[in-house]
Amino acid sequence: MNAGGLKPAAPTPEKTRSYFRRLSRYYLWYTACFGMFLASLAILENEGMPRQWIGYLYMFATIFLYAAIGVVSRTSNVSEYYVAGRRVPALFNGMATAADWISAASFISLAGTLYLHGFDALAYVMGWTGGYCLVALLIAPYLRKFAQYTVPDFLAARYGGGVTDGRNDRRANTVRALAVGATIVVSFTYVVAQIYAVGLIASRFTGVDFSVGIFLGLASILVCSFLGGMRAITWTQVAQYIIILVAFLIPTIWLSMKFAGNPVPQVAYGSVLPKLAKREAQLAIDPREQEVRARFQARADAYARALAHLPRSWQQGKVEAQRRLDAARARSAPLAEVRAAERALVAYPRNADEAAHVWLEERAAALARAQAPEPHAEPFPGKTRQESDIRRNNFLALVFCLMFGTAALPHILMRAYTTPSVHETRVSVFWTLFFILLIYLTMPALAVLAKYDIYTSLVGSSFDKLPTWVSYWASVDKANPLISIVDINGDGIVQLAEIAIDGDVLTLATPEIGGLPYVISGLVAAGGLAAALSTADGLLLAISNALSHDIYYKIVDPHASTQKRVTISKLLLLAVAFIAAYVASQKPADILSLVGAAFSLAGSTLFPALVAGVFWKRANHYGAVSGMVGGFLVCLYYMLHTNPILGGDASATWFHIAPISAGVYGVPAGMAILVAVSLLTPAPARAAEGLVEHIRAPESL
């Protein structure tokens, strides 16, 4: 490789092609072996191998596989460790980025969200795919032309003094530190959620303890990224993508065959949608459904009354709960009944304040279940035009935030550096979106097909003939049941309003809903695990690179040897991974709810500086610094101000925009501040201009 680091030793076309062919051969073999593994498990299940064992086999086989790829691609070369030697072909880089991108949340929860929220949830599909247009058109090719290692590298070079000859440049360091801060804030909340999901999947499918699951998953992440950095995680992510794809498509294709007689779910569900709409209309006016909904309404009203008469109602309720327990004991009722009364007393709010909190939530939950189901495919239903407009605006705002957030996520942008050329980077974004769409276009199909199945065969069936998957998934997580069906009106028939379903269960239970063997259920879990692990890999590397390359090497010790830099990076990776695992093992509800916010924060902080850095020569140091800080603060302020979980007030929103879409204000604010401050301060140094000229110039072919 030449001295500038700008061009890796340009490989000859034949060499590139044979490398590509070799990789394709490896992964085809791998896919074939995976297929055989599935087939042999299916045979074993037929022979009567217990479910628990299948779960274990999946978990250990895949984790072993990822670790093995990590061992094979171990490296301590700086360029290999940070950017996989810049020779990942576009197609494979696209696959790896897709796996990087498809997080546990999109694999496990997105289909469920689509099931629960119908049209509204399509904002995620649109936002998460549209963001790649911004990545491809505005950022990725220019980062590749710049050809360094991290996103802060670019910002520091562009907004620093512009000269980076190893001299410690204070301006560059300010920008670098801000960019590193943003990288860490965004990536850390995200990685905690991934590790949490690893624990959840492992514990549900193999029955190991939640924290044991976390550390098992962590082991595979560590062996992989610790040994081989970007190079190892790239090849692992390609393998993980294949598992994710197979795990998602098999059950969906099966459902699609079952309900529409067409193996292409993306096409097939068009014929199911009208049938679903008809069924929804039927259920909306069904008298039994109305009866159940009326009961929920009554329950909500009761909570409202109790809330109005606090604290007296709290005391009465407590006395009542005690009296019930005593009565049950006095007439020596069945044990179950006494236990239930005991539990009710224990769970009773300890004081009036807690009661107010709990009852408000209960009331909201009951109110939600008292509503008729919203038509799945109808955009923005609302009682009034204004209500409908608010929903439309929130949809737009969410799409906006997800797009700009996607275009500013460091672990995705970091991958732009790994391809052999600028052209390959552009093509690799195409492949990324292609591979993401293979999954994302199937999600709405899965939601509709599963909804149709539940609405037609589960609703209206008798309570003593519930399908086995319902009882299985109801018993998996006793504290927060994923699905619960209670005969509210006591008629022995399942009504839609009696079903409470958690979005997460949908993807996981699809194989059972479709009547597939347990092998496929295990496969879906392995897919979820792969999705979580691949994203966690990328995020951990983004954080540890930011710390080791940007903070340690560029700011603290610019003369560190390459060996030392890689070692430091590995140690930091270990430390960050353990901190993240520790935080995840505490099951922090507030952090998990903040993952959505990461997109708004990333977009508001990094996007304006990145884009202006390429497209506006006049953007300078002061503008970039104040734009980043300003965008971040506006976004954060709006979240704190309006999100009840963070102590805000939900009624304080501006134009009724939900706190998750804070980026709608943060991104324009960041952009405006950047422009205004840049214009008020002197133009950037000539060197910065030279850099812009350089990254805009076409690569020599």
Add this chain to the structure above:
Amino acid sequence: MPTESPIAPAPHDHDRDRGHDRDGDPQRQRARLLALRAAHWARTRRLTGLLLALWLATGFGTVFFARDLAHLSVFGWPLSFYLAAQGASLIYLAIIGGYAWRMRLLDRAFARQLREAA
């Protein structure tokens, strides 16, 4: 090793691109290179602007007029649902594909002109 060295500042890059200035004086060669680059950048910017407009129209149009499009149907789908679930994403994919393809052509044209100019 690409690691110890700084980012090559732009002048080096010019030198490399100018590589073969056997004939003509360097001053003129340089001016021609800069003019070619400026033309390439103008085309890139126009393409980017066009595609971004398409991107914006796709996203915004799909959502903003969703209620009006809900009554139309294509192959059984209500049009607005289809656009949000698949159509918009496929257009995004086409935008990225079109961009990569056009930029490849622009880059090749630039290289050809550079050779002709030399």
